[in-house]
Amino acid sequence: MQGMSPIVKNITRVVAGFIVLFGAYIVLYGHVTPGGGFTGGVILAGGLALVVLAFGEEFARKVLTHEVAKTADSMGALLFLLVAVLGFAGGVFFTNFLPTGTVGSLVSAGTIPIANLGIGIKVGAGLFGVFLALAAFRRTTAGGKKEVDVLQSDI
Amino acid sequence: MDPILWILLALLGFMLIGSLIAIETRDLLSSVICVGAVGFGTSLVFLLLGAPDLAITQVVVEILVLVVLVRVVITRRDETHATSRSTLPVGAVLLSLGVMAAVVFGTLATGGAEDDLRLHPFGQPRMTQQVEAAVLAPAGRPDLAPAGTEPASIGGAFLKHGLTADESSRGSGAANYVMGVLLDYRAYDTLGEATVIFVAVIGAYAVLRKVGRSRHAGHESDR
């Protein structure tokens, strides 16, 4: 999978930062405005997919590799499970044990922002990894050659 | 309610026509694009019905699905006009599916044995009805019954009591009620959903690995 023309690369350099910032905003403010962990995670995956599509396979092999996606996926899942197990401090598995502050501010609602962060990282990295596995196959050589349509994806 | 109902019916009709085109057309690329149109129509319906989280999620998910499907369909060497005739007779399948849908919808709409199974009319869900709060008393202790009336479903009860702490709940404290439901009231469902996504992603990796694949030297007949 090769990259695209220099116009696309330059515009991606400008725009991709804003997309990732927007995704992070929706994850962190999920308990105040519409959005949350799932929405922000999918937006993050979309922004990272844009970067990989514009810059080609060698970027996906050096910077945003498959190992990074798998590690981030597992870290997000572990953070979510940590929040769940720490709920034992409140008595039962998965209670909301931190204090709920004033409704509508950023620091409120107990463990909900931390769980949102875990879910956002997990969904974003997982869906980006799946996109990398599905879309990163080589274009085939057409017409007349003997090897036909063998898709190899470099996982 | 009237303008919203008419706009909703127009959008649903548009989605139905788009899905019929997506199923019946011979060109694979146009069928994938029609599915994209159905997805965007769904997102507009979510926005119309007062669900902004769902609308944002549906739009972004639809974009990612379209990118993956178009990528799969386009790199096939002249397979984009593949025949798609049915395996079973079309009339029999449509008749049986129509009968099943009519029976299911009729049962849901007119109510089975009890009133609880009935599909309520559009715009008046079950939580607009009120029940006596005395039904919430613990079994055998009618003196502990709370007073007043409560909404008849858990959605209404969560809207009334779920935000701040009172004698019945700790309160979630989240201004976004949907996130409060997802991560405080029904957090187990979110844990299950995280597990399902994890398993699906690992399944996709396992299918597409390089280990255990052999390079086919080519297929002689191209049909």
Add this chain to the structure above:
Amino acid sequence: MTLAMLPFMLAFLLLVAGLYAIVAKRNLIKVIVGLLILDYAANLLLVLMGYRTPPAGEAPVAPILTGGLAQADDLAASAVDPIPQALILTSIVIGLSVTALVVALAIRLYEKYGTFDTDLMRNLKG
């Protein structure tokens, strides 16, 4: 009142269309299209069941508290049901993951048999 049941009937028709495409089509891509339509129709049906008509002349009220704690009682009397929305939010993302898995299977099958046609796959037995 039939006009109030019409949105549910149209959502059911969408469900039947998706089911028809899964059962009776030969091409794998058409089966994936049917799976997607079935998924959207099921989500749509559940969100339609949770809608509450706003008071006359206003827009539908989303279950989000924007005006501080004082507005909470007002919201509880006129907001849309939040529970179907929460469950469908997870269902949309699960639909994306399952679609990715099914597309991975389709890619693998194409690699092995060279075609998307299921009848030919049964005959070839690669």
